[in-house]
Amino acid sequence: MKDESQPALTVAQTNGAHPDTVARALPDNLAVKCPNCRELLLGKDWEKNLKVCQKCGHHFRLSAPERIALLLDPDSFSEFASDLRSSDPLGFVARSGSYADKLVSEREKTGLNDAVVVGMGSIEGIRLALAVMDFRFIGGSMGSVVGEKLTQAIERAAAERAPLVIVSASGGARQQEGTISLMQMAKTSAALARLAEAGVLYVSLLTDPTTAGISASFAFLGDVILAEPGALIGFAGPRVIEQMMHQRLPKDVNTAEFVLKHGMIDGIAHRREVRATLARLLRLHSGGETLAGA
């Protein structure tokens, strides 16, 4: 098999992102502490290792631009719908402040207009539709904009008969858009029903975290579902389950390893291998002989 050169975390060319998004996400930290094993990691080495702890293998979260750079062929990404913004449909105000203000500060913090980046690109020359969520933007939560952009990506994949890859990193539906957010679960799933009917491949890559309204909709509807090691994946958070059941849970509950063991996903891919893994699968589905379709 052709071995691609080691992907690097360089800035993806996204219309919707600040050119310095990644630089900001990676302040000139000389060192980072691994939240899992407490090891102090040299910032440079850590970045070179794709933000995976050299000692314990803990996968730190990536921003959407970082993820896109990791997965796609260089300069192959062309983003769309980057200019969609939430206009705060409920006029949501909490004690801690308004959602409208929160949106402004999240935009400034991340350089993104909302919590997902979508576009067309290629992996080892195979064209695909790609959607990547960004946890930094209100926990990657799905409101009207995320739902709409995902739906556009799914519809684009169906129209062009290009495989779809969605990378999830989200705590669930966005509470500040209320039931509208809940309905995005139905909207994205309906679009996926059409994609499935069209016989176009959908690969769902679950990264830390993929929970609640995200896991209970598009994330678990992949024809193939992969996950990054150690990612939190599940409907409810372990603390909620403990409170509900009044019992301590085993340590691995709702991890990538847990859902693999229970038959919910197809595999776990180390960040170093995820691009090559996707490429293998996409190649199997592009070209090669299949049965003549109806």
Next chain:
Amino acid sequence: MAYDLDFERPLADIEKRISQLQKRGERMRPDERAQVAELQQELARRTKELYAALTPWQRVQVARFRDRPYTNDYIKRMCDEYFELRGDRRFADDRAIQGGVASIGGQTVVLMGHQKGRDLKEREECNFGMAHPEGYRKALRLFRYAERFHLPVITLIDTTGAYPGLGDEERGISQAIAENLLVMAGLRTPIICIVIGEGGSGGALGIGVGDKVLMLENAVYTVAAPEAAASIIWRDNAFAPDAAQAMKITAPELLELGVVDSIIPEPVGGAHRDYQAAAESVKAAILRELADLKRLSTDALLDHRYQRFRVIGLQGITEVVGAAQK
């Protein structure tokens, strides 16, 4: 039925005065009889006024009220015939979602809904209406059944949410709900979903994708329970009433936002005051919507269903040309 909800205290006081007078029975003086009639009128008037102006948090309490009619109360009163179908054919029969094939006003339908349970025994059996994966997989089985026999699907939604347990995660509660969303979106038969009480998040939506989504007047439909939202966003679940207000969870608000298509009126003082009237109201709505949907070809029906969800949220999006987010 007593006025038991907190905010019904003024009504309970009037009721108490009425019953004190009535205790005298035959010994009641004519002026006391007149007073009873007056008080009864006042009670009716004030119930109507109070219920016309419920706050979102008060509606949450009505929607969750232990005397509120549940799925089986509606089935009993709406259906001429009901044949229960049980089990998901994979693991278990989840009593939190019950359903079967039924006849409503001469129309054969597949009907299902969350069942919270009335007494403690039934509540435990139904897990308080919080379904496991098996509940959603039984629903899935019934969707397929309906499609096979060209029967419309009616779902009655009334749940705090899907059950957040360890076994549920092991058996794929996320997958079970997600699959229902996908299958309901493409099911080749009409689907009418009615939120009769609590529409709690993904556990509600798991049987909530349809051509028409209706809500009872005092039902609520939430992305997360107000207590949960309050503890996340306000960092204190005592702010649940504020969260209920901010999240726009009531039928009139969701009608405005395009999440629901119409509101089913309840008897004065809430559905729990008159099960029969509530059931007749729901039945009338079902038959009215079915008559509409039956006019559409299956392809038109599916296009309409797709578009119905496709546009939800678009009104909350602005396009900033040039992506000038800097």
